[in-house]
Amino acid sequence: METLDITKETTAEKPQPAKVSLSGSQAVLEALIAENVKTVFGYPGGAIMPIYDALYDYKDKLEHILVRHEQGGIHAAQGFARASGEVGVVFATSGPGATNLVTGIADAMIDSTPLVCITGQVFAHLLGTDAFQETDVINITTPVTKWNYQVTEASEIPSVLAKAFYIARSGRPGPVLVDITKNAQVEKFDYKGYIPCNHIRSYLPKPKVRKKFIAEAAKLINEAKKPFVLFGQGIILGEAEKEFQTFIEKAGLPSAFTIMGESAIPSDHPLNVGMLGMHGNYAPNVLTNECDVLIAIGMRFDDRVTGRLDKYAKQAKIIHLDIDPAEIDKNVKTTVPVWGDCKETLPLLTELINKTEHTAWLQRFRDLEQEEIKQVINEELNPSTEIMSMGEVIKVLNKLTNEDAIIVTDVGQHQMVACRYAKFKNSRSNITSGGLGTMGFGLPAAIGAKYGAPERTVVSISGDGGFQMTIQELGTIMQFGADVKILILNNQFLGMVRQWQELFNDRRYSFVNITSPDYITVAKGYGIAGKRIDKREDLESSLQEMLSYKGSYLLEVMVGKENNVFPMVPQGCSVSEIRLK
Amino acid sequence: MNKQEFTISVYTENQIGLLNRIAIMFSRRKINVESLNVSPTEIEGISRFTIVINEAEDVVRKLARQIEKQIEVLKVYYNTNEEVIWQELALYKVPTDVISEKAKVERLLREYGAQAVVIRSDYTVFETVGHREEIDGLLEALAPYGLIEFVRSARVAIIKDSEGFHNKLKEFENREPSEAVIENEFLNKQSEVFTM
Numbered sequence: 001m002e003t004l005d006i007t008k009e010t011t012a013e014k015p016q017p018a019k020v021s022l023s024g025s026q027a028v029l030e031a032l033i034a035e036n037v038k039t040v041f042g043y044p045g046g047a048i049m050p051i052y053d054a055l056y057d058y059k060d061k062l063e064h065i066l067v068r069h070e071q072g073g074i075h076a077a078q079g080f081a082r083a084s085g086e087v088g089v090v091f092a093t094s095g096p097g098a099t100n101l102v103t104g105i106a107d108a109m110i111d112s113t114p115l116v117c118i119t120g121q122v123f124a125h126l127l128g129t130d131a132f133q134e135t136d137v138i139n140i141t142t143p144v145t146k147w148n149y150q151v152t153e154a155s156e157i158p159s160v161l162a163k164a165f166y167i168a169r170s171g172r173p174g175p176v177l178v179d180i181t182k183n184a185q186v187e188k189f190d191y192k193g194y195i196p197c198n199h200i201r202s203y204l205p206k207p208k209v210r211k212k213f214i215a216e217a218a219k220l221i222n223e224a225k226k227p228f229v230l231f232g233q234g235i236i237l238g239e240a241e242k243e244f245q246t247f248i249e250k251a252g253l254p255s256a257f258t259i260m261g262e263s264a265i266p267s268d269h270p271l272n273v274g275m276l277g278m279h280g281n282y283a284p285n286v287l288t289n290e291c292d293v294l295i296a297i298g299m300r301f302d303d304r305v306t307g308r309l310d311k312y313a314k315q316a317k318i319i320h321l322d323i324d325p326a327e328i329d330k331n332v333k334t335t336v337p338v339w340g341d342c343k344e345t346l347p348l349l350t351e352l353i354n355k356t357e358h359t360a361w362l363q364r365f366r367d368l369e370q371e372e373i374k375q376v377i378n379e380e381l382n383p384s385t386e387i388m389s390m391g392e393v394i395k396v397l398n399k400l401t402n403e404d405a406i407i408v409t410d411v412g413q414h415q416m417v418a419c420r421y422a423k424f425k426n427s428r429s430n431i432t433s434g435g436l437g438t439m440g441f442g443l444p445a446a447i448g449a450k451y452g453a454p455e456r457t458v459v460s461i462s463g464d465g466g467f468q469m470t471i472q473e474l475g476t477i478m479q480f481g482a483d484v485k486i487l488i489l490n491n492q493f494l495g496m497v498r499q500w501q502e503l504f505n506d507r508r509y510s511f512v513n514i515t516s517p518d519y520i521t522v523a524k525g526y527g528i529a530g531k532r533i534d535k536r537e538d539l540e541s542s543l544q545e546m547l548s549y550k551g552s553y554l555l556e557v558m559v560g561k562e563n564n565v566f567p568m569v570p571q572g573c574s575v576s577e578i579r580l581k
Numbered sequence: 582m583n584k585q586e587f588t589i590s591v592y593t594e595n596q597i598g599l600l601n602r603i604a605i606m607f608s609r610r611k612i613n614v615e616s617l618n619v620s621p622t623e624i625e626g627i628s629r630f631t632i633v634i635n636e637a638e639d640v641v642r643k644l645a646r647q648i649e650k651q652i653e654v655l656k657v658y659y660n661t662n663e664e665v666i667w668q669e670l671a672l673y674k675v676p677t678d679v680i681s682e683k684a685k686v687e688r689l690l691r692e693y694g695a696q697a698v699v700i701r702s703d704y705t706v707f708e709t710v711g712h713r714e715e716i717d718g719l720l721e722a723l724a725p726y727g728l729i730e731f732v733r734s735a736r737v738a739i740i741k742d743s744e745g746f747h748n749k750l751k752e753f754e755n756r757e758p759s760e761a762v763i764e765n766e767f768l769n770k771q772s773e774v775f776t777m
Contacts, residue, residue: 142602143609147652150598167652201753202594202655326646 022191024154024184025054028118031161032062034194037089039063039080039451041073045093046133048120050185052091065451065480068472070097072444074104075470078113079448082431083406083456085239087114087168088448094121095133098179099140103438105175106144110435111260112237114173116164124152124181137179146174154187158194166197171205172324173237207325207339214345217319217336218352220293221251226361228284228291229253230276230305233260233434234298234322234342241265241427243346244297250350252357254365256284258299259415260434263424267403273365277305278569279416282376282578283368285569288313289576290364297321298342301331302435311574321345375580376566381421387560388536390417390489396540397459397487398423400547405457406431406449410442410466413495416565418461428453440469443486447473450482457485457547464490464516474526477552485546486528486554488519491561499564523554530554582637586615588665588738589645591630592622592746594653603630603654606647612636616669618735623745627655633736655753660740667738671716672698673707673723674730680705686726693719704729 022030028051032040040062044052055064067073070092077088088108092101098119108115122131138150147167151160160178168176221227235244241264248255248265254273257264265272274281276288285307288294294316299305306312309331317335320328321342328337338345380391394417397405403423409415409432424430431449433441446460467488477484498512523530529549533542539557546553569578593599600619607614616633634641641659649657677700680686693715695707709716713733720731 138598139601142598143605148598200652201750203652324650326643326650330643 019190021188025050027157029058035165040089041065041076042091045097047094068475070100072473074101075444076448079445080452083449084452095135098137107436107438108175109144114168115175117177119179121179121181123183148177150179152181154184155189162197206341209340214348222354224293226291227293229255229295231261231297232258232299235264238343240343247346247350251353259419263429267423282372283365285575285578293317295319307569307575394421408446408460410462411437411439412463414463414489439466444473446484447482459485461487465494478526488556519556532556534558587641589632590658592655593628595628596653616735665738670710671733676727677705679726689722
């Protein structure tokens, strides 16, 4: 996209390449426009002022959302990336601005979210002098970035940002940080246009697909009596939802999701047997230790999914499809590794597998599901108590949103309940902090998700603990009007820690009793409408009011104080030792 | 699994900050680096890290994959001691009068093939090149004779089966990866990993 009038300076005979004198800051913004970035989240400060000064002239080309804290900015960029599939972009200044990004960078790293973070830095000649607001952000973020780089000369900017975007979005996506010293932002240089990057010799985004392993995997699947598929976010990141669905349908493969993979196929798909993990469904956990071939696709065997590793699927042959070779054998020993982008590997595999059904085997899942419904789900969704449960709130929300909303969750009990009971029809609809478990993720990520998918309904679900961690982002909604529906499930406790203290620490409730402000008054102060309910008869109408309200709306629902999330695989136990109560 | 000495050779772009990026992969896993050397290679602009650790092969393999995942890392090899030719260099500072007076010291130096680098009236500096056991042997032997100072370098190692990195780099520069460029192609096929 050309946004500058590049004047051609032609000499007598030889046409020179078009060039124009730009400041480093302008080059940053030109790069964003060339990468088709529409929205940037950020917060200005001393060392990034030249970029903000340049932004003043780009206001009609780039939308900048001024957040209330850099952590809010980066979570918003994450939410944006997760909802849209595009690279999220965030600006922050040096020192505290940059360090405030770190939590979000770590979160994006472990959840493979494509981000480009641009931080200002002190003048190059001041590096290493403990200058005002100087921190060594490159070294601080090295363990939690896919790549990072410090720019000290303006002329480096176009190529470095091209590299940054390429690295962030290609292969297994991840966060990239570019630190730009103030002098490089100010300096002028001969801008010769923006050339997107599509190759770095030392970087291989996708391993080459090897047919031999595809054939071996197909053979295992064809011989399997009790095959079982585990799918993760790789399906969504690889945009391989259709390929995946065709694959499991052809061989009638029961499939369970990690919370990062949720919504890749519709919740009510007949082969979708539910959620894996510590608070996942009963059947997929138990039957992990009964299947004969386990097919893991775009997931990384997190310890919250596997439970005790030496008792994990020992009876099964393991096929692992992943774009990242370092994931193969990392936690679970693989029988057949299928490296590559699942968008490419799944169709190859589908072609080689026999069309079949595993009716009796699938029925085992459904039978165990009945057990879970009887012992856990019925009570959660239709509580016999007067006080409401989190599950029933989600149930009504499913009904009112027609299972079509983007659900953004924070971290804790409400997150597990939402992931367990929320229903999805469309991919990229469950946005949550999976690997890092970042409390405070929910609200800002929901704001970002709304910018990433403006046509969709975005519901932010938080607990009373996590909501208070990034509550300041209500100010961002106030100023820029993101239409985010905010649902707080208030159990007046840091519920997940309380549950563990109840179950494993003899109910010694140590600092889990958290008080809340009057959220409705807080919201009102930010110009956001809101309501608090504690009676079941108000639930449906209030949720409806929230959803049909024009603009953002905060609904606080008081739920059972000491409700627990079940089933549960206690830490250090095997997945088949999952407890229903 | 049994721990043993592995030499990890990492071919990288020459980039500031990469040393830290690689070093923290070891410290994060609480793996002690026995020796670390960074040097140029036969190709301009490509650096070679030679890292020695004492670990189980399974750990080393996973670590090698994680290192290879770093953007500026071209290729990682890990080898047992049998598969590499390696040397370390050491300097020993000894009082000159002790050497000139004690015939036994002179014999020791000959035995270990030590060369004099500097001879002064007050001290003499010797060097030896070899495996750690040899270097440490002389260190121990010299200790009773007033050894003033001792320092040993990191290991440098050449992989026996390597053909160098020129052809490899050409493959990396191609946009379409060739079979040989694929990381971890030879999963669990130890001998083939080292064909380069």
